[in-house]
Amino acid sequence: xxxxxxxxxxxxxxxxxxxxxxVGKRLALVDNQPGxxxxxxxxxxxxxxxxxxxxxxxGLEEATDESLEGRMRRLTERAVEMADACLFIIDARAGVLPxxxxxxxxxxxxNAHVILAANKAEGRAGEAGMIEAYSLGLGEPxxxxxxxxxxxxxxxxxxxxxxxxxxxxxxxxPEVDVDVTDEDMDAGPRRPTREKPLQVAVIxxxxxxxxxxxxxxxxxxxxxxxxxxxxxxxSISLSFDWNGTPTKIxxxxxxxxxxxxxxxxxxxxxxxxxxxxxxxxVVVVLLDAxxxxxxxxxxxxxxxxxxxxxxxxxxxxxxxxxxxxQKLKDLRAGFEKLLxxxxxxxxxxxxxxxxxxxxxxxxxxxxxxxxxxxxVTTAKLNDWLGEMVSQHPPPAPSGRRIKLxxxxxxxxxxxxxxxxCSNPEKLPAAYSRYLVNGLREDFDMPGTPIRLFMRSQADQxxxxxxxxxxxxxxxKHLGKGRADE
Numbered sequence: 001x002x003x004x005x006x007x008x009x010x011x012x013x014x015x016x017x018x019x020x021x022x023v024g025k026r027l028a029l030v031d032n033q034p035g036x037x038x039x040x041x042x043x044x045x046x047x048x049x050x051x052x053x054x055x056x057x058x059g060l061e062e063a064t065d066e067s068l069e070g071r072m073r074r075l076t077e078r079a080v081e082m083a084d085a086c087l088f089i090i091d092a093r094a095g096v097l098p099x100x101x102x103x104x105x106x107x108x109x110x111n112a113h114v115i116l117a118a119n120k121a122e123g124r125a126g127e128a129g130m131i132e133a134y135s136l137g138l139g140e141p142x143x144x145x146x147x148x149x150x151x152x153x154x155x156x157x158x159x160x161x162x163x164x165x166x167x168x169x170x171x172x173x174p175e176v177d178v179d180v181t182d183e184d185m186d187a188g189p190r191r192p193t194r195e196k197p198l199q200v201a202v203i204x205x206x207x208x209x210x211x212x213x214x215x216x217x218x219x220x221x222x223x224x225x226x227x228x229x230x231x232x233x234x235s236i237s238l239s240f241d242w243n244g245t246p247t248k249i250x251x252x253x254x255x256x257x258x259x260x261x262x263x264x265x266x267x268x269x270x271x272x273x274x275x276x277x278x279x280x281x282v283v284v285v286l287l288d289a290x291x292x293x294x295x296x297x298x299x300x301x302x303x304x305x306x307x308x309x310x311x312x313x314x315x316x317x318x319x320x321x322x323x324x325x326q327k328l329k330d331l332r333a334g335f336e337k338l339l340x341x342x343x344x345x346x347x348x349x350x351x352x353x354x355x356x357x358x359x360x361x362x363x364x365x366x367x368x369x370x371x372x373x374x375x376v377t378t379a380k381l382n383d384w385l386g387e388m389v390s391q392h393p394p395p396a397p398s399g400r401r402i403k404l405x406x407x408x409x410x411x412x413x414x415x416x417x418x419x420x421c422s423n424p425e426k427l428p429a430a431y432s433r434y435l436v437n438g439l440r441e442d443f444d445m446p447g448t449p450i451r452l453f454m455r456s457q458a459d460q461x462x463x464x465x466x467x468x469x470x471x472x473x474x475x476k477h478l479g480k481g482r483a484d485e
Contacts, residue, residue, distance in 0.1 A: 006055040006083035013091045014119040018146035019056035047156040085113035085162045092118035092126030104136040115158050117142040197246035201280035208286045209316040213352035214251050243362045250276040282310045282365050289317045293334050308414045308449050310372035312346045312364045319351035344446025371448045373412050381407045388438050397426045416451035424454035
């Protein structure tokens with residue numbers, strides 16, 4: 001049996017701490033500062049044999065307008081309505097506040113199953129708050145300490161009747177962890193499945209429109225959006241079917257210049273976003289059409305390339321761009337000049353607000369993923385290497401020409417190649433770039449990171465760096481072995 005539990009309460013009562021404990025991972029950001037959580041985050045929770053979906057929500061505040069707090073509250077109320085049960089948490093040390101009484105009344109009307117918990121109730125400091133909790137009229141409160149794991153078993157007992165009465169249904173809730181099992185890189189192109197969907201991370205500067213884009217793709221307002229920069233703090237992932245492709249997409253916090261990132265919370269948010277990039281397969285670098293290719297945009301795209309991820313560049317807010325043709329021409333020229341390491345990467349113009357260009361973005365992501373998985377046969381590589389060397393031979397340091405003897409692909413995701421040659425340490429970087437650019441063009445691998453390694457055939461000799469007396473000692477040892485026989 002599966003059911004959904006929404007954790008709600010005022011800001012800073014310990015909702016995210018409890019969420020992390022129930023899912024067994026540090027998925028949600030936790031800090032002493034109130035109001036850290038803004039988006040809904042879902043995870044697979046487990047208490048003993050009890051398994052369910054848990055939703056971490058933004059702190060409830062008395063705001064009903066179009067302010068950021070008002071939009072956060074509406075998102076939380078929506079989670080309460082769609083959940084099978086609701087866990088209402090108060091701070092036992094602070095006691096019952098007027099805000100708690102207002103929201104307790106709201107929860108009674110919106111959800112039939114409300115469980116009350118008094119968190120931070122360890123020690124004597126929380127005793128008075130525990131007694132006050134009865135006044136909310138939500139039944140006997142659970143004495144809990146999310147930080148120390150107290151009260152979890154009592155919570156399981158309260159959830160047991162809900163689990164028994166919940167109708168059995170297929171769990172379609174999105175996974176939010178970014179764990180990726182390492183796969184055999186030689187197994188060939190990977191086909192996304194519902195068990196292992198295509199993993200896409202959306203990264204960019206604050207207010208580029210990342211959350212708006214993801215809401216547009218999944219077809220519902222799941223992520224908090226607005227004109228304020230830096231709304232998203234957690235790296236949130238959602239699973240959906242993207243034009244027939246099972247996909248898990250990660251929304252990340254906007255990345256500012258390091259010098260401007262002072263607050264501890266923002267540092268945690270950026271680190272969470274970088275973690276999502278490391279586990280993604282395709283990274284969509286989202287730029288603002290009005291101010292594209294700022295220094296930070298270039299650093300973000302370079303980060304994705306260094307992590308070896310397939311990259312797609314999406315230019316957002318194209319619907320309000322006045323000079324589209326000239327702007328697109330300038331963008332392509334600037335991209336080739338400023339990011340030569342991603343030459344040929346897809347560049348797509350979109351409008352996350354209106355939905356324009358979503359099909360083109362899907363095609364670009366699938367194309368980038370296919371190239372990222374591409375494998376070239378050894379025979380083709382060596383025929384190609386011979387032609388490249390004949391067109392432009394490697395240099396001859398000290399009058400001795402470097403010989404490129406053999407080439408093979410050692411892995412995919414991203415494509416990596418090894419060239420066996422003489423004196424690899426003397427081969428200039430410019431010649432390696434010549435070969436990489438040739439691989440991109442001749443084997444149709446635009447934009448994807450390519451790794452090229454030069455190796456000496458002498459590295460394969462097991463007796464390299466051995467003294468001259470080694471063969472004689474070896475003969476003596478073998479002779480002794482025959483005598484023993």
